[in-house]
Amino acid sequence: FYLTNVRTVLFFRAVESQNEGQCSPVDSLWRRYSEFELLRNYLLVTFPHIVVPPLPEKRADFVWHKLSADNMDPDFVERRRIGLENFLLRVASHPVLCQDKIFYSFLTQEGGWKEMVNETGFQLKADSRLKALNATFRVKNPDKRFTELKHYSDELQSVISHLLRVRARVADRLYGVYKVHGNYGRVFSEWSAIEKEMGDGLQSAGHHMDVYAASIDDILEEEEHYADQLKEYLFYAEALRAVCRKHELMQYDLEMAAQDLTSKKQQCEELATGTVRTFSLKGMTSKLFGQETPEQREAKIKVLEEQIQEGEEQLKSKNLEGRDFVKSAWADIERFKEQKNHDLKEALISYAVMQISMCKKGIQVWTNAKECFSKM
């Protein structure tokens, strides 16, 4: 499939390729940006162990002065369309995500898709931000690899933002250099009017300076696509962090459950043996206001034993969950690393290719200009 964007209301049309064999005859439908967001949020909650591909930015960021920060600007809209198409391609080529039914119906079912997503109740499954933050600070033994990964994603985010900011400034300055040369054209033309021998050389040189000045627009437009490739990985850093956060949350949950179990076991033991090893208010009050009856104690022990049993089962399954999570998350992370290395290397190469093309254009123009100057 591919995306074509048409209206200024910013609906994107997903056109599906013929090879998807299902019954739905719809091969193109309209989606808005907010629906993409909904899809992604759904995927994030449903597949917390997957590094979910990011969406392109909603608003223009890292702009340099010539590029408008206007979200309706046709160039920006076009680049966003490409970004959204890229998002869908990434999801479709992911071994796990591509099988999701909600994703499939996003591509095939125009009406009622939103309701379908909401019916999955995924919003309820979402972890609260507060809970996640709490876990980050209090978890005692997260998997070291995830801690390292989190540091990496912080560094990646910081360095790519910095790079994009400076690149935008460099682009701005480069634009200035090229455009100022355009001023030569008019002056040379006016000057050539009063010169007999120099006139032709001046006039034609001026023309080449105009060509030079105009050439920067395409050059920088191409560079924006390069910047978009970097931006994707800037946003991927956040997706990486999300997986790490999920791990921390699960680990914290596990630690809390284990802690709870231990304390219940201890309580049980204390009640059974009558020794009080840990200070508790209850213990103190019962000392002050009289001990409980053996029946009461028996009842308490029974309850605790039930809870302990439950707790042990829960702990077992949480442990299993945690291990599964780590295993599958790490597999996806390895997949992601390879993808990232491949993509970024390609991006750097394409940057070099762009620079080479810019240099060649410059050589062409200045060779022509030099010839004109030598005829002055």
Add this chain to the structure above:
Amino acid sequence: MSCLQDTSLAEANSFSPSMPISPSSMINQYKFEDEPELKDLFVTVDDPESHITAIETFITYRVVTKTSRGEFDSCEYEVRRRYQDFLWLKSKLEEAHPTLIIPPLPEKFVMKGMVERFSDEFIETRRKALHKFLNRIADHPTLTFNEDFKIFLTAQAWELSSHKKQGPGLLSRMGQTVRAVASSVRGGVKNRPEMFAEMNEYMETFSHKINILDKIAHRIYKEEREYFNEMKEYGPIHTLWSASEEDIADSLKGVASCIDKCCKATEKRMAGLSENLLPIIHEYVLYSEILMGVLKRRDQIQSELDSKVDALANKKTDKDLFSEEIGKLEDKVECANNALKADWDRWKQNMQYDMRSAFTNVADNNLRYYEECLATWESFLASQTVDHHGEEDSEDRP
């Protein structure tokens, strides 16, 4: 009387082959086959030195002259001159040759505020301009034989001071200029020959255009400098990034190194601009003012004649006396016109040459810049595709 010297251009190119030539004056001189005019006077301005006295601080420049001319007692001279001395020389030349185009001097003060008064950059720019000034005079067929010029090149400091004190001095020159300005205020000259009317029109347009070019050239320099400043920060970010990566660290470092090399190349390009184009355009901005002045002075000489002719038409007595005066003035006007015409042609030729070489130089600088950058990126690309395992650039990547 001075006008007779002006018109004797035939003598101007004379040299005495029978004069003994010392070995030291043979240094980087004659191209016997190439040049129809053999250069026999070489001047350099260098070695600026600071002098601090109780009253002031000033810079002197060393002026070295090598010559084979008979009029010079020696074939090599070394003197020290300060800016004031150059100003004096210029005013003497203007006085002696009011309708010749005297080369421009660098300005007394820098208005643009880009450069400190005695910064190295300022002094070097000035030194180069002073060197050019003396060389243009040395190359001028008439001015090169001017007596004050000779004294400037050869006299010791005290000799020059005492010589300066002689002669009509500043006031008479000022008077001349005042009269010239006054006559132009009165609305120009009635019988301005077409040739000079054309020159005036040309100069007005030229002056306008060269001033615009001056602004453009400075703007370009400024933009290139800003670009350079941002580029300095751009490369190192890639190096920083490479520290957190493994697989792509080499590629990132490669890009960083390319950007740094391009950054250096852009610095060279900037330097080229400030060393060549900017000073030449600035010189011609000054030249345009000088030329307007020369045209005015010519007009003024002519209006002297015209007013006398008018007076004659009105007066009935003393006709003979008047005719003699008018005859002299007519000669004066003819001398002035011829001098100016010849110098104008020469100036235009030089201007064409200077502009051609200055802009060709700019083109060369840019070509060199782009070729260096191209080589850098191409070698990076080659290094990347070697370990690329023959993978083609994926076209399906948006």
